[in-house]
Amino acid sequence: MSKDKALSLYVHIPFCKQKCLYCDFLSFPAGEQQIDCYFNALSKEIQMTAEDYKDYEVKSVFIGGGTPSFPEARYIAELMAELHSSFNISSDAEISMELNPGTASLEKLVTYRQAGVNRLSIGTQSLDDAALKAIGRIHDARTFYETYQNARKAGFENINIDIMSALPGQSIETYMDTVKKVVELHPEHISAYSLIIEEGTPFYDMDLDLPSEDEDREMYHRTRDYLAEHGYHRYEISNYALDYGDSDSLDSGIADEYLPDFEKYECYHNKVYWTRGNYLGLGLGSSSMVENVRWKNTSDMREYVDFFMGASNYQNADVTKLSSGEMENISVDSIREDYQKLSDSEVMEEFMFLGLRLVRGIDTEEFKALFNRDIREVYGEVIEKYTTQGLLEFADISGHRYLRLTTKGLDVSNTVMADFLLD
């Protein structure tokens, strides 16, 4: 029996105390009964789905949201128990969970840790109270510090802190102040995103005092430089990991020589997306890709809950559970949509535009092995164009020839990536 096929799990918890003004993710406030109902449905989905993945070993789990720390801690504990009993989860799997300051007490954190969560991602976004208020966060900087200290006390040794630049009213100074304060805490991982105003969010319709594009870039570059100086290397466009071990041979955050375990604090789960590993999405609106087939769960809560709980009522939450006999006759396919078996050329496109999101870039030899063609044969023109413009470059890393975005190219990655789509 071979259990060598790797799988990652993404579990979506679509609840939050209050929606942030910039947020366009699938998330909304909900009452206790609705939350209870959802976790019941989620548990059913896990039971019904896991059967198909007996031959896979789960290497990472990511519980995201919404705010997974918003519901009572027992739900996460039960969810973890359900995952462990249904899937074959590797003993050294990375098990991350998102968390917002102001929603997780020490007690909750201890519960998460005991349930097997071994990595936390704390979304603070800023340590400037004015900025936090401006973007509609429910917490202040002090609450974040409390949460962070409690997480350490609860035994978390791998913590990510999410911060955002280009927020309304933010200056380069106030932003860099946040970066410095975050670095002082010495988290293992830092995600630094620049705010993008998405259509459909309250911000889209508001008249905002946003930093100029130049200031925005300045923030981005100073983050990169500051973090590099303080022992963090950038491994993906917006993600930085604390160097593990000796980092003397590194410069400017781009690692040319990977030391053993150097990558230890890079988020394994995040890299699965960019390297096209298998991942299964569980819960409302989650996305999956397994063996080059992509699909998505429904984003309609009523449909999701009704499917697993019978024609129950998400509002009333007086749940009539399906008997196991009834369940055998139905397929989870009913709540899945947008099934897409990727063609060879789609796989190739994805390999390129996803892989380039990693600072390391894509392995040209892997390309050849996968597609049986030389990369220049397919993309020679695009590569020529962007290497000439100084946005792409080749680099030899650990004996392999990689194609990667240059520092300059990372700033304008979309432009470059779009050209790797095939006609």
Added chain:
Amino acid sequence: MADQSKIRNFSIVAHIDHGKSTLADRMIEKTGVLTSREMQNQVLDNMDIERERGITIKSQAVRLIYKAKDGNEYTLNMIDTPGHVDFGYEVSRSLAACDGAILVVDATQGVEAQTLANVYLALDHDLDVFPVINKIDLPSAQPQEVKDEIEDVIGIEAQDAPLISAKNGIGIEDVLEAVVAKIPAPNGDANKPLTALIFDSVYDSYRGVIVFVRVRDGVIRKGMKVKFMATGAESEVVEVGYFGPGRFIASDELSAGDVGYFTASIKNIQDTRVGDTVTDSANPVSEPLPGYKKVMPMVYCGLYPADSAHYSDLRDALEKLQLNDASLFYEPETSQALGFGFRAGFLGLLHLEVIQERLEREYDLNLVTTAPGVVYKVHKTDGTVFDLTNPTNLPDPSEIDYMEEPMVNGEIMVTTEYVGAIMQLCQERRGRYISTDYIEQTRAILKYELPLNEIIYDFFDALKSRSRGYASFDYELKGYEKSELVKLDILINKEEVDALSFIVHKDGAYERGRKMCEKLKDEIPRHMFEIPIQAAVGGKVIARETVRAYRKDVLAKCYGGDITRKKKLLEKQKEGKKKMRQIGSVEVPQAAFLSVLKLDEE
């Protein structure tokens, strides 16, 4: 065989907006060919563009059956004509197929510049013209004043002109009776050999070319062999018929005096030229009917397919458009920036815009158009003279002795309060003042000599904005005059873009160059590097703008592995790039080429 005395062939001529199409609709309604329910809003204007612009472009015909008060049934062939000055040529074609014309005059506006132009065209064709006064239901209608004006200005009898409201269906019977009474019946001879004038044609993918004819003498019937006199081509007639409202009605034959169509499995659209005469192959006449006067294109521009793969599609489309628009001229040309395309000649800027829109809508083509220019005469130092239609072909200044540009006699009719503003506009456009005539206390006709190249850009727009829409403009070509002209070049990232070069008077070069740079700066997206945009005359830069390098182009957090969404964004971005033209390392959107055609009036 039809009794010619019961046939009336006529057109309706009018100034734009005076209600010509509405009147045509009402007449169709009154003659009972269609029920009211079947009536589309404007039956004759069946092209989308026309409906949106509210103007009629292609001449089309319709046959009406009318039972007159004298108890007889008459066949009325109504041939629609365009109202805009640019389409004088088409008006001329339509009128040649008629024996008379109805002149529609707005009771609130009176005689306007185009009214005159069209009436004179009709009179040139020896047509009998009678007026009708429209929009009499409006409070500001002044029917008696307008009647007097028609008699004073045009010199045709107007006192018994029907007073109508086409919109409200008032007085339509009077118009129909007037058609019967005042428009002469055709006087051809059905026993003579066939002569029929081609006044239009359309291409149908099943039937081949559908030829629209007015039969002068003789008969054309199914199965007979006909000859196209200008080209010598011969074909067997497959179908003949009349124009029903919005459709063709087949019949056995068309006889002297009739207006209708025939098909003859003609696949080569070049065989049937509008203005040519069709005759019987078995019994041909020796002399063709007088055709139309050949018109010269006044405005030229480059037409390029946005995607160079569609070059042959563009060629086919132009070929088909030329079939029913003989005034359209085109020849292949090549641009460094835009690749393979065509240099096309038009009667005016509106004509250009209409053709461009028809190519895009009817033929689903995505086009890039270069700045329109006129035909300059270049006198070289070696004594030779040539016509310059493409600025790129201008020789080195050292080889040029002098250049001439076309001038027009322009007439602007405007209410007196805007005379000052319009005079100022004409001055700015290098106009030479001739005279001011007051036709009433409130209206004046300003006469100016203007260089044609000053009015083909945005003159109409400027005229409208400065007169709040009250000015109308008419012009005719006067001839060539010596002028100090220079070629203005645009450089994007130090590379000269041939498609953006144009000829301009040296005094206007700086201003236009500056405006173009500003416009291009707004249209060219930021790149990874700084892009200078320069305007230069003879290698000397006279204006410059800079598109700053752009900094941020990364996607937001890619959540929970939702790659599909990310890919859609990238696809959108890639789609956007496809609409770009590569100039060196700069991607220039097609919109940039179009934007410089209309440099805003401030």
